[in-house]
Amino acid sequence: MTDAAMRFGKAPEELARILDRAPPIMGDALRGETRLTGRWGHGALHDRLPGMEGHVVITYYGDPQDIVWRVGQQRLAGATRAGTITIIPEGHDGRWDIAGPINVSHVFLTRARLQDCADQLAGGKSVELLARVSFDDPVAARVMEMLGREAAAADPSARLFVEQATDLLCTQLMRGHSSFKALEPAVDRRGLADWQVRKVTDYMRAHLDESIGLDRLAGLVGLSRFHFCTAFRQATGRTPHEWLVTLRIERACQLLAGPELSITDVALAVGYETPSAFATRFRKQIGVTPTAFRRAL
Template identity: 75%
Template structure:
């Protein structure tokens, strides 16, 4: 729920209460009381985060993790991929579920700083940020990476760079992730309901060793094939094929912990007709072959 900032606490302190480590905020704030962190990390998260004062912008590093935010009756989902961002607008609360440890950097952005950057673009109108989770924006992600790298640099030139890069980030947020940008383009598509995601995912898990077609998955959700693909990706951040592959690799990793099972048998158990096809898919997902994974555990 969104409300005036006066009733909410500072974002870094709020995050510190639910994470396993506190955000390492750079002590010297920027214009408009905006603050940054360098690159850091925290563990998995399954907790409620109350509304906060100011906007929180996050980008990610390292191994992708599934991430879900339930806010204002919606289920927003994505992955913590490099080049993606998450936006927690001021005052928005909700339940967060992050599957595992992630690398992050943050910008804690005041409404004052955002609005100052929006003057020329939005013609003086008040701008509100849109809630995003693991949303692909390589430009904003790259600017966030630079800010994370330069945040704690002591020299005056770095400070000037950081201020200008923060203005660039604000401009991109207004252009692509605000109430102003929403008025300029088509309405966003809605994803699947939680029960539809669970039903489809449970079906995939039950049929990892067999071919799974889009038509049967769409029928489970009660949608056309085309609408299902679009809605599934909006709800989960993955295409149905990407989700099925992820589940197969997850199951394969579990089976590889059993040294008595041949790799060929594991390949068949997770839906691959040949060991070579299994090895290629496993390596693409994990960066190593099934045999190397088994040897390393």
């Protein structure tokens, strides 16, 4: 093992120091010294965690608990809900206050593994992850759930699946939680207010199976179509169409997790008139077809 890998291996040890039990690392290290845990649980936490080498990504299961992370002057708070993730970027220290007990799974990512993805998506530019606490991302959370389940399997096909799913997770982190393309509101606050973004988002979620026009969305917040598009992008960093597509695909992932609906029914439920149009968009967003995604669950 390289010196860097040995230092990265201390990340689980640092967590074990402040938790009531050590993270149960599963299987051998993956490419780039990536390590995984399955689903496990620990108690409440009220302690300071020093900066670690490598990134830690966490998802949650079971009943929600309050969680607060204080990093310098920044306070990040949320609840440990299913479908959310927490990201501790490399070198970020801070005080954690987490009610317990909670059920979690972890992915320990080296900078090198994430940079492999950056080399393809960002032309090799250095990419930094954003600190997140219980941030809504059903796609990343679902991938992590699959990783935790498959990591214990010993057959070669499981190893291949885990490596590919880890690449998918890295892509999702790059797209939604990094300096490459952040989903956070823009620093320039001349755009929509938070309540306006929530109102538009709630409307989109309630009408995913319909054709949603810009005029209707603009009317929800009392703006012209032109000013709405500009203000929405200033507030979210994305166009209304990009935002809607993300919500549709996230909902599709949730529906695909159950056996009740066919691929065609899922496509119609999230606003796509044909399975082929749905499959094309799904693959572009997630990296695999809806059929492959469902088969892997």
